Structure formats: structure tokens, C-alpha cells
Amino acid sequence: MGPKLNVALNRPLNGEFYVSNEPISGIVDLELPKPASIISLSIALRGTSQTYVQITNTDYLTNGAFGTRSSHTLVHQTQTLFPPENIREASSGSKKGFQLSKGHYSYAFEFLMPNQLKCIGDHGRESSGFNKTTPDPRLPPSFNSDVIGEGMVDCENTYYKTGSVTYYMKAALVLGKIGLRLTPGNTIVEVYRALEFMPSPYDNGEHPLITHSDAGPLQKLWSKKDFKVGPKCAAKVEVKSPSLNRVFRLDYLFQPGCNKFDQISVTVNRKPAEMLSIKLLQLKLNLIEIVNYLSQGQVNAMIGTIPLVEINPNFELKICRVRNSQDGSMEWPLDTSQIPELVRYRFNETNMLYRGNRLFSFASCNIKRAFKFCLGLKLDINGSVFETEVLTTICDIGYFSIEDHEELPSYVVSDVPPFYSDRTEVAI
Ligand SMILES: [Zn+2]
Numbered sequence: 335m336g337p338k339l340n341v342a343l344n345r346p347l348n349g350e351f352y353v354s355n356e357p358i359s360g361i362v363d364l365e366l367p368k369p370a371s372i373i374s375l376s377i378a379l380r381g382t383s384q385t386y387v388q389i390t391n392t393d394y395l396t397n398g399a400f401g402t403r404s405s406h407t408l409v410h411q412t413q414t415l416f417p418p419e420n421i422r423e424a425s426s427g428s429k430k431g432f433q434l435s436k437g438h439y440s441y442a443f444e445f446l447m448p449n450q451l452k453c454i455g456d457h458g459r460e461s462s463g464f465n466k467t468t469p470d471p472r473l474p475p476s477f478n479s480d481v482i483g484e485g486m487v488d489c490e491n492t493y494y495k496t497g498s499v500t501y502y503m504k505a506a507l508v509l510g511k512i513g514l515r516l517t518p519g520n521t522i523v524e525v526y527r528a529l530e531f532m533p534s535p536y537d538n539g540e541h542p543l544i545t546h547s548d549a550g551p552l553q554k555l556w557s558k559k560d561f562k563v564g565p566k567c568a569a570k571v572e573v574k575s576p577s578l579n580r581v582f583r584l585d586y587l588f589q590p591g592c593n594k595f596d597q598i599s600v601t602v603n604r605k606p607a608e609m610l611s612i613k614l615l616q617l618k619l620n621l622i623e624i625v626n627y628l629s630q631g632q633v634n635a636m637i638g639t640i641p642l643v644e645i646n647p648n649f650e651l652k653i654c655r656v657r658n659s660q661d662g663s664m665e666w667p668l669d670t671s672q673i674p675e676l677v678r679y680r681f682n683e684t685n686m687l688y689r690g691n692r693l694f695s696f697a698s699c700n701i702k703r704a705f706k707f708c709l710g711l712k713l714d715i716n717g718s719v720f721e722t723e724v725l726t727t728i729c730d731i732g733y734f735s736i737e738d739h740e741e742l743p744s745y746v747v748s749d750v751p752p753f754y755s756d757r758t759e760v761a762i
Contacts, residue, residue: 431510
């Protein structure tokens with residue numbers, strides 16, 4: 335029986351994954367059942383972003399489809415555990431190695447995950463794919479990292495899993511030649527141990543760790559289709575939001591003042607002949623996941639839908655809140671403060687997994703995962719039922735919540751909760 339190697343990692347502080355600036359430490363155990371000649375024992379921290387992209391070919395001869403692979407090295411750091419540095423220097427180039435007697439040996443190691451990507455230095459800015467226009471690209475989080483073998487993912491697994499960001503430890507034992515063995519080269523024993531990594535929100539002083547992102551430009555989003563509600567009268571759904579470009583876990587999405595989905599209205603292009611009775615029958619909020627895999631200039635895109643909210647409130651949009659605009663249109667605001675399920679709803683409170691991954695946006699050179707929200711409304715307008723959807727632009731989804739990274743503000747007694755008036759409302 336030959337030497338046995340094992341890598342044991344100390345658990346991350348939160349029990350699940352390592353974060354930026356958290357030491358990744360552990361022990362490499364070496365079991366020698368008989369004396370052995372050792373050239374080196376090393377441990378490496380490695381991370382790769384890999385994709386397999388299918389290319390559909392119209393050429394019959396190439397049998398339909400083939401693919402290309404792409405691999406970017408995110409991190410590769412090695413520490414030599416044996417022999418100790420002083421001995422190593424004294425005997426560089428020795429092919430025989432150092433004799434170790436039979437027994438059990440343990441070596442501790444510790445790494446810190448870097449912030450910068452190794453591969454940018456390897457291939458340069460020009461070839462950094464989805465990172466090309468990012469000013470200071472950072473290490474991506476683990477994604478689809480079911481590790482087999484050398485940290486390679488099983489590309490035959492499923493179509494979705496044809497891209498992965500994988501971090502792992504690799505211990506390598508190189509044995510010296512003994513006697514007149516005819517085998518070419520040295521015998522190498524390798525062991526892998528996967529780990530999960532989630533970079534903390536980036537803070538260099540200039541970019542606040544997490545900001546309450548309610549200061550962006552006001553976005554006006556419209557439903558894809560409008561519906562006739564009378565002669566020459568068309569209605570559509572409008573969402574006004576200044577902060578749907580970033581959403582963190584536990585953010586309120588509908589609560590008045592949250593600046594996300596708290597300003598939803600039904601807008602009619604002109605004053606209808608008879609007053610409209612508008613009821614919200616159903617509200618659905620889905621998160622749309624868009625994952626792009628890149629390899630050699632080819633991109634495969636995958637789209638998924640993650641249901642977040644579905645309520646059937648049968649809620650009447652109050653006529654006293656209707657607003658008239660200067661262009662002659664009329665607006666029926668949906669007062670979300672009157673629907674308790676919506677007021678209470680916080681984004682991703684259950685910390686869900688979607689296809690095995692937590693919810694977060696990221697980009698590596700060859701993988702980009704982005705999200706949009708899709709708000710679906712079913713309305714009853716004067717007895718007719720209409721269904722429509724409003725799709726947002728790309729929204730950056732942050733895994734860490736404000737509460738994870740910000741001390742709760744200490745309120746003084748004079749603090750009063752914010753009051754949200756109806757602002758520009760004009761009753762008719
Ligand atoms: Zn790269």
C-alpha cells in the first residue's frame with residue numbers, strides 16, 4: 335500500500351462558506367505505511383471559472399453540434415509543506431528526495447483569498463470577456479461547483495451546469511525514485527478538497543460596502559401591452575422606481591418608501607367616458623435569471639424564472655386617489671400599504687437556492703449571471719379581466735443583506751418614523 339494523503343479544512347466562520355479576508359486554514363495529513371522518499375509535499379489554493387459552450391453547426395458533416403471549452407484561473411497559490419525551506423535550498427534538484435520513516439505526519443497551512451483575478455494577468459484585459467469593461471474585476475463567488483476529479487465540473491451533467499466557478503485545495507505529494515524502478519518520472523499522489531467562497535461586498539472607502547440604493551435616477555417602466563378600456567381609451571401598468579438597479583437580500587420591495595415596487599399604477603391615456611372600477615385580482619413577482627456562458631467568442635444564454643410573490647387580493651384601486659396628468663392621462667395608484675402581504679414582503683427572506691445556487695449577480699471572464707424582475711398583474715377593469723407584465727432592466731442582486739454588514743442605526747428618542755404622504759395626488 336502506498337502513502338495516503340488527506341486535506342482537512344477548518345470550517346468557515348459562518349459554517350457555510352468563506353468570505354473575503356477570512357483565513358482558509360487546515361491540515362494536510364500524510365500516512366506512510368513504510369519508509370518513503372519524498373521530493374515534495376505541497377498544498378495549493380485554486381479557483382477556476384470554466385465553461386463549455388455548444389456551437390450549433392449547419393454543416394452536416396460535423397454531425398450537428400460541437401462545443402468549445404474555456405477555463406480561467408481565478409487564483410493559484412502554492413505552499414510547500416515538506417521539505418522545510420532550509421533543507422530545500424541545500425539540496426535543490428535532488429531526484430532522490432528525502433527519506434521519511436513510516437508513520438503519520440501533519441502539516442498546517444493557511445491561505446488568504448486574493449481580491450484580484452489571476453487570469454487577468456495571464457491573458458490581459460483585452461481577453462477578459464465579460465470583465466472587459468469592469469474597472470476592477472474581483473473574484474466571483476462559487477457557482478455550480480459540484481467538484482469531481484481535478485476540480486473540473488462534469489460537463490456532460492446538464493446544460494445548465496456547463497459553466498462553473500470552483501474553488502478547491504489541492505495537495506500534491508511527489509515521491510522520489512527508489513532503486514532501479516523503470517517507471518518514467520516521479521510518482522505523484524494528489525488529493526482535492528472543494529470549498530465554497532463568497533466575496534464580501536467590496537469596500538475600499540470610496541465604494542460604500544452596501545448603500546441603501548434609493549438615490550438612483552427615476553426609472554419609469556411600462557407593461558408590455560396595453561388594453562382597451564373604452565372608446566379610444568387604453569390602459570397600461572406603470573412602475574416608477576429610483577432604485578431597482580440594486581436589490582439586496584431582505585430588502586423591502588413593496589413597503590411605501592422603499593423605492594422599489596411601491597409606486598405601481600394603472601395609467602389610462604385619456605379620461606374615460608365612464609369612471610373606471612379597477613380591481614387588482616392577482617399580483618405576481620418573479621425574478622428572471624439570465625446566465626451567459628462564453629467560450630472563444632461564442633455565447634450560450636440560459637433563462638430561468640424564480641417565483642417570489644403570488645397573491646390574489648381582490649383589492650379595489652381607490653377612486654379618491656386617482657391623479658390627473660397635464661397630458662390628459664389619468665393614473666390609478668395601487669396603494670401597496672393597504673395590502674399587508676406586500677408591506678411585509680422582504681426579498682429572499684428564506685435565502686433560497688435556485689438550481690443549487692444562492693441568489694446573487696456576478697461576472698467572471700466567461701460567465702455572467704444577471705437578473706431582472708418581472709411584475710405580473712391581473713386586473714378587473716369594469717368587469718373585464720386583463721393580464722399584463724412589467725419587466726425591469728438588469729438589477730444587481732446582492733447576496734449579503736444590509737443587516738449582515740451594517741450596524742443597525744441607533745435611534746434617538748426624538749426620531750420619528752418617516753411619513754409618506756400622497757405627495758402630488760389630485761383628487762377628482
Ligand atoms: Zn480571465
